[in-house]
Amino acid sequence: MSTDDVEIDKLIHEPARLKIMAQLYVVEEADFIFLMRQTGLTWGNLSSHMSKLEGAKYIEVRKEFLDKKPHTILKLTPKGRNAFRKYRTAIDQVFKDLPT
Amino acid sequence: MNEQNLLEIEQKSFRELMQDGSTETLLGLVLLVFPAIMAESSFIPFFVVFYIIFMPHLIEGFRKRYVYPRIGYVKLKEEEPPKLSLGIAMVVLLIFVSVIVLLYTLSIGLIDRDFIWRWLPTVFGFIMWGPSLYLKEKTGQNRFYLFGAMMTVTGIVISLTASIPAGIAMTIYMVGWGLFFLFLGLVRFLLFIRKYPVLDTPEDDIGEY
Numbered sequence: 274m275s276t277d278d279v280e281i282d283k284l285i286h287e288p289a290r291l292k293i294m295a296q297l298y299v300v301e302e303a304d305f306i307f308l309m310r311q312t313g314l315t316w317g318n319l320s321s322h323m324s325k326l327e328g329a330k331y332i333e334v335r336k337e338f339l340d341k342k343p344h345t346i347l348k349l350t351p352k353g354r355n356a357f358r359k360y361r362t363a364i365d366q367v368f369k370d371l372p373t
Numbered sequence: 374m375n376e377q378n379l380l381e382i383e384q385k386s387f388r389e390l391m392q393d394g395s396t397e398t399l400l401g402l403v404l405l406v407f408p409a410i411m412a413e414s415s416f417i418p419f420f421v422v423f424y425i426i427f428m429p430h431l432i433e434g435f436r437k438r439y440v441y442p443r444i445g446y447v448k449l450k451e452e453e454p455p456k457l458s459l460g461i462a463m464v465v466l467l468i469f470v471s472v473i474v475l476l477y478t479l480s481i482g483l484i485d486r487d488f489i490w491r492w493l494p495t496v497f498g499f500i501m502w503g504p505s506l507y508l509k510e511k512t513g514q515n516r517f518y519l520f521g522a523m524m525t526v527t528g529i530v531i532s533l534t535a536s537i538p539a540g541i542a543m544t545i546y547m548v549g550w551g552l553f554f555l556f557l558g559l560v561r562f563l564l565f566i567r568k569y570p571v572l573d574t575p576e577d578d579i580g581e582y
Contacts, residue, residue: 299386306446
């Protein structure tokens with residue numbers, strides 16, 4: 274397979290979304306505050322990327338109340354997990370095909 | 374985003390959750406309860422019920438109140454049960470043979486109960502390499518080797534100190550380390566709440582009603 278044949282998932286390839294996906298890939302689930310702190314994104318940025326990932330069904334968003342305050346929890350869906358694995362394989366392939 | 378990057382992210386998530394000192398506090402409490410269990414075996418069912426049924430709820434309640442509003446909520450991946458490998462089979466066989474040898478040497482009078490009590494701190498010190506290695510792997514921090522090494526060395530020292538009666542060597546060891554971890558946990562918790570104030574988020578403006 275040459276580099277031209279490798280299909281990169283552009284939704285994941287965006288740096289902020291890649292950070293969100295990678296963080297959610299290594300844990301079971303996390304909330305907004307945790308993701309903000311780990312990715313360095315602002316509330317608005319995270320919210321906007323979350324909507325895109327949710328739209329693609331890569332993550333599922335659960336809203337609940339904690340001490341009467343709204344609490345948003347994000348989790349990677351099986352589709353998202355699979356997409357992230359494929360993305361990693363594709364990126365590995367790109368680097369493998371580079372001339373040394 | 375290779376395996377190493379993902380491992381580092383996973384270890385960082387684990388370290389984040391460990392900052393609150395609850396791991397040390399819990400370990401301290403377990404070590405402090407141990408001598409009571411050894412002295413009175415009827416405490417065992419209460420201990421097991423409390424630690425297995427109530428402790429996870431208590432820790433989660435504590436984290437919901439003090440930890441998640443400060444650093445956010447994260448649920449780490451569930452540990453997969455280890456697959457039966459040659460290594461695990463060898464460890465089980467080694468434990469089995471050790472128990473048989475111990476019982477045999479006890480029955481022929483080669484060693485007595487005092488001998489076992491005296492060397493229990495050393496055995497426990499070696500056992501503590503288990504959590505030590507686990508925490509090293511999960512956090513990526515080499516300082517957890519120190520915890521296993523210190524518990525082993527103090528176990529050996531207490532076992533070798535002839536002036537300490539065999540019957541209380543284990544109690545001294547457990548209470549000493551229990552108090553140390555309890556203190557460490559409380560200090561870490563105080564530092565944690567000082568370092569991380571409760572975060573206000575735009576979500577907070579949306580009320581329940």
